[in-house]
Amino acid sequence: MKHIAESTVRRLSRYLRFLEGEEELGAETISSDDLATLGGTTSAQVRKDLSFFGSFGTRGRGYSVPALARRIREILGLEREWRVVIVGAGRVGAALAQYRGFRERRFNVVAAYDADPARIGTSLNGIVVRDQRTLDADLQALNPGIVLIAVPPEAAQPIVDRVARAGVRGILNFAPTALRVPDGVVVRSVDMALELEILAYALTAAK
Amino acid sequence: MKHIAESTVRRLSRYLRFLEGEEELGAETISSDDLATLGGTTSAQVRKDLSFFGSFGTRGRGYSVPALARRIREILGLEREWRVVIVGAGRVGAALAQYRGFRERRFNVVAAYDADPARIGTSLNGIVVRDQRTLDADLQALNPGIVLIAVPPEAAQPIVDRVARAGVRGILNFAPTALRVPDGVVVRSVDMALELEILAYALTAAK
Numbered sequence: 001m002k003h004i005a006e007s008t009v010r011r012l013s014r015y016l017r018f019l020e021g022e023e024e025l026g027a028e029t030i031s032s033d034d035l036a037t038l039g040g041t042t043s044a045q046v047r048k049d050l051s052f053f054g055s056f057g058t059r060g061r062g063y064s065v066p067a068l069a070r071r072i073r074e075i076l077g078l079e080r081e082w083r084v085v086i087v088g089a090g091r092v093g094a095a096l097a098q099y100r101g102f103r104e105r106r107f108n109v110v111a112a113y114d115a116d117p118a119r120i121g122t123s124l125n126g127i128v129v130r131d132q133r134t135l136d137a138d139l140q141a142l143n144p145g146i147v148l149i150a151v152p153p154e155a156a157q158p159i160v161d162r163v164a165r166a167g168v169r170g171i172l173n174f175a176p177t178a179l180r181v182p183d184g185v186v187v188r189s190v191d192m193a194l195e196l197e198i199l200a201y202a203l204t205a206a207k
Numbered sequence: 208m209k210h211i212a213e214s215t216v217r218r219l220s221r222y223l224r225f226l227e228g229e230e231e232l233g234a235e236t237i238s239s240d241d242l243a244t245l246g247g248t249t250s251a252q253v254r255k256d257l258s259f260f261g262s263f264g265t266r267g268r269g270y271s272v273p274a275l276a277r278r279i280r281e282i283l284g285l286e287r288e289w290r291v292v293i294v295g296a297g298r299v300g301a302a303l304a305q306y307r308g309f310r311e312r313r314f315n316v317v318a319a320y321d322a323d324p325a326r327i328g329t330s331l332n333g334i335v336v337r338d339q340r341t342l343d344a345d346l347q348a349l350n351p352g353i354v355l356i357a358v359p360p361e362a363a364q365p366i367v368d369r370v371a372r373a374g375v376r377g378i379l380n381f382a383p384t385a386l387r388v389p390d391g392v393v394v395r396s397v398d399m400a401l402e403l404e405i406l407a408y409a410l411t412a413a414k
Binding site: 003004006009010013014017038039040075076077078082084091092094095096098099101102104105107145146169170171172176178184186188190191192193194195196197198199200201202203204205206 | 210211213216217220221224245246247282283284285289291298299301302303305306308309311312314352353376377378379383385391393395397398399400401402403404405406407408409410411412413
C-alpha cells in the first residue's frame with residue numbers, strides 16, 4: 001500500500017466524519033466544495049487527496065457518499081473493530097475511558113489498569129479498573145490492537161516495555177516523555193502542552 | 208519572522224523539553240546526536256532545524272544548552288506567560304485544568320466555566336468552576352491569550368463565537384467538530400479519536 005502522509009490521513013479522517021454525517025442524513029452525493037468547506041480546506045486539495053485512491057467523482061454530480069466513506073474506512077483500517085486497553089486510570093486515563101468518540105469509531109476500550117490501590121476496583125463508565133500487576137498475563141487474553149499510556153512520565157517506559165513484550169504493536173502515549181519501542185511497534189504521542197506551544201507559536205508568529 | 212512548518216515547531220518543542228532537563232542537570236553543551244536521540248530524529252535533522260535560526264553550535268563541542276534553550280523559547284513565544292481559560296468542566300475540561308504540564312510551560316489556567324449547575328462552584332485543583340453565563344463579561348477582565356474549548360460538540364461553535372467576539376485570538380478545541388473563526392483568530396483542534404485513527408492507519412499500512 002502506498003504510504004500516505006500524516007497530513008493527508010488527518011484530512012481523510014475529517015472527510016470521513018462529514019461523510020458519515022451526510023450518510024445519516026441520507027445524502028447520496030457530496031461535492032468537493034462541500035467537503036472542502038466542512039474539512040477546512042480547498043476543493044482542489046480535496047480532489048487531490050481523493051484522486052490518490054481512485055476515482056469516486058462524477059463531473060457535475062460530485063462524489064458518492066457511501067462509496068467514498070467505505071473506501072476511506074478501508075484505507076484507514078477502520079472497517080474492523082480495534083480493541084483498546086488503557087494503562088493509567090488517573091484524570092487523563094479516566095477521561096479517555098469515557099470518551100464517546102472512541103466507541104463511535106469502533107475503538108472499544110476493553111480494560112483499564114492502575115497501580116494505585118485507591119483506583120483499582122473503581123468503575124469508569126462500566127470498565128472496572130484492574131491491578132496493573134496483572135497487565136502482562138491479561139494482555140495475552142485481551143489481545144488489544146492498541147494500548148493507551150496515561151501513567152506518570154517516569155512510569156511510562158517500563159509499561160511500554162511490558163506492553164511491547166506482550167506483542168502489542170500500537171501505542172498511543174499521553175505521558176509527556178519520549179518512549180523507546182522495538183522495531184515493528186508504532187508509538188504516537190499526544191502532548192497537550194505541545195499543542196498549546198504550537199498555538200502559542202502561531203499567535204506569536206502572526207503578530 | 209520566517210514561517211516555520213508545524214513539524215519543525217513540534218521538534219523544536221521536543222528539543223526544548225530535553226534542553227531544559229539538561230539545564231536542570233547543569234549541562235553546558237549538548238551534541239546534535241544526543242538531541243536527535245532524545246527527540247526521536249536524526250542528527251542531520253537537528254542540525255537542519257537549528258541552522259534555520261542562526262548558529263548555536265561549535266564544531267566538536269556541540270550546542271550551548273542555555274543559549275539554545277533561550278533561543279527556542281524566544282522563537283516559540285514561550286518567554287512570556289500565557290493566560291488560559293477553559294470552557295467546559297466535564298471530564299476533558301477537568302483533566303486539562305489539572306494537567307501538570309501546562310504550568311511547567313507557563314500556560315496558567317486562570318479560570319474554568321461550565322453551563323451545568325452541578326459543576327458550577329466545584330473546585331478543579333483550586334480553580335472554582337464559574338457560570339458560563341458570565342463568560343463574556345469575565346473575558347474582558349481576564350484577558351486570556353488562549354481559550355480551551357472542552358464543551359460538547361453541539362455547544363462549541365456558539366462558545367467560539369462569544370470568545371472571538373471578546374477579542375481572544377487563540378483557541379485550542381477539544382470538541383470533535385469543525386469550528387469557524389473570524390480572520391485573525393487561530394484555532395487548533397485536538398481530536399483523540401483522530402489520533403487513534405492515524406495510529407490505526409499506521410498499523411494497517413505497515414502490514
